Amino acid sequence: MCLEQQDQADRKPKLAITVLGATGDLAKVETFPALLDLFGHGMLEDAVIVGFARKDKTRNEFHDIVSEAMENSHVCEEMPELKDSIPGFLERVHYFKGSYDSDESMAELDSFLKEEEGKLREGPTLRLFYMAIPPFVFPGAAQAIKSKAMSDNTRLIVEKPFGHDLSSATDLQEKLGALFEEDAIYRMDHFLGYEINQSILAVRFGNVFLEPLMNRHHVASVRITLKEDFDLQGRGGYFTKYGVIRDNVQNHLLQMLCLVAMENPSTSGACADLRDAKLEVLNAMEVPDAKDMVLGQYEGADGKPGYLEDESIPEEDREAAKRTATFVQMVVRINNERWKGVNFIVKAGKAVEESKCEIRVQFKEPAPTCVLKDVVPKRDELVMRVSPHQAVYMRMNVKSPGLSTDLVQSEMDLTYSRKYPDIYTPSAYTRLILAAIQGDSQSFVRDDEMLRAWELFTPLLDKIEAEKMQPTLYPRGSRGPPEADEMLSQYGYVRPQGKWSRPDRPNCAHSRLMSK
Structure with missing residues (x-):
């Protein structure tokens, strides 16, 4: 194909x-x-x-x-x-x-x-x-x-990066905007070109059983994760000036969050610019609070170097490098009618135990019923896995096969490599360059949403730098700082038991996400 x-x-x-x-x-x-x-x-x-x-x-x-x-x-x-x-x-x-x-x-x-x-x-x-x-x-x-x-x-x-804070982003936008109209500028966030991220809106708004559940009445929490098992060797000089929040969260993961949380962009039967709907989400967001955040930095383990052992970090930046976060988990809150009270838990980490990018929408437990008697059902989850092994699946409760009346959790599984083994899926860059040629700007970042994203994250970044917040050290190859897992239950997320059965190989999705 x-x-x-x-x-x-x-x-x-x-x-x-x-x-x-x-x-x-x-x-x-x-x-x-x-x-x-x-x-x-x-x-x-x-x-x-x-x-x-x-x-x-x-x-x-x-x-x-x-x-x-x-x-x-x-x-x-x-x-x-x-x-x-x-x-x-x-x-x-x-x-x-x-x-x-x-x-x-x-x-x-x-x-x-x-x-x-x-x-x-x-x-x-x-x-x-x-x-x-x-x-x-x-x-x-x-x-x-x-x-x-x-x-x-x-x-x-x-x-990207479109600046490193609100001031620099505003300056860059003013200079480009003075030369070219907004419809001639295509700001590429390549995560918007990945197949699963292109499918988020279809999954949400194309299934009548799902969209009525996507709100604070039914959703316990939403978790958006980007884990990378490779280190930053050779990139330390750049990364010390940016850190993981600027590198991954303020752009890639925030864009994914907006697609999960936005209202239907269709208005009166006509397709509106979906970036208007994303901007509404951003405008309803609260500035992230440092109290709801864990910062980490990987250290050497099993004979492999830690972040501070990267020779590309200039000597004059060594002190700053000690405070550079290569891991973050934070809570984002959306103060609107749909999502008020629901915690969006955003996590990004370098040199951790695996590479994975996914969205998990975890639903609340069902109300007690005589049918279930004393059985406590596990939480249902909608999982959209960007990479590797791109997939959309739902964890749901079913009766255990046989004479037992116990509940077990199983999966309704759409794994792309199994369902579509011969389907061609273009790379994110292929898809987005073609969109720019065709003049389709909806998968690119508009000026107002870019600036609003920096408005949200600049106060947090300024606080981290002003207070010289020290990241917690974690061994490379681990899950990150233990505090990150410990905080999950405080914000409405329950780690599921058991692991999803992965296919043998990825299908047209990067095993190593190019987060840049």
Whole structure:
């Protein structure tokens, strides 16, 4: 199976895609493999692709770099047949050396693009600039593009982080907003492109039995988790300045929370922008309280290094590194009619015992009834597992088979690799780049929701830094600080007994989530 072919002219414009930062890890690991995926599925028939970077390289040298990266990518691992498309794809890929914020470089790029666009079919051109570059370079690059490299239709894809607090995010937004209209700026949070996260609204609003239960009357708590079993070696210099709340919670997990908690975005039968519904959730949120939070940092165990043993942490940042959280569990509260009183427990941890991203909606116990007599039923759960082994399943109570009248908990299980073993599922980057080409912005982060997210988390981050809060040490490979598990019952969550039966292999979902 492949991506749906879009035959409408407005869905398949003549394309000029420029990847800024083309020799960096993000471009090599995610952007170019996603573009190869689109090309292999016939979605880039009229396109020219330019890798733009500051390094002095020939086109052939750049092709060698990109080719090796694509052959070893998760996209080609899941679809080996895409390797056959690499030679044809590279025929469309050019390399351009220049400075991102230079008018002169952008003017030269504009001339080059016009020449290459002239070789494509007649018609208007969509120019898509993918900014796989650090955020502090965004404004200068956007200014140069605006001044010298615009086309009939120009769009920017910008990667997180969108600032590191409310002030920096506001400054960045004001600079970009002064140059481009909001509908031309596509802020990518790649978690919004994962298959299960794309399915959250379908699961909620497409099932008449479920949506009436998604409220404070029936839900005991909601738990959203991102655990990663790999460490931060080589990233310590960056991570010390950001920490796990900025890296994972304020963006990825908060976006997932909004999809779980939002109202139906349909209004009077017409589909509204679902980002309006997400913004309503954010506006109803309380600023997280440090009293409802556990911070942790992994230390060395079993001969493997701890966070502070990372040589990429500069000497001048060593004291700050001691206070850098690589683990957090916190409670988020939504003060509206639907969710008032329900705790949303958000957890993110590095170098823990497993890699897993999932949502667990835990329902309240049923009321006593003569049918159940003295049996105490366990809580039902709706689980949406993003990775690995993407799945949607429900834990529910049934009578134990046989003559017993005991209750046992079983699962109604939709595991994608079992149900859809041959279905092609695009990577998050493939899906989102295609959406940007098609002008579908609903899976991207809008300016107002981005700023509101920073309004919520900046006071907490300021308090952590001002009070020099010290994270609790936990051995790498463990579940994290024991206090995190101990606090769960205080906030309405009961850890289920037994483990879900996993399939043998993941299906088109990253085993190692690229949280960046």
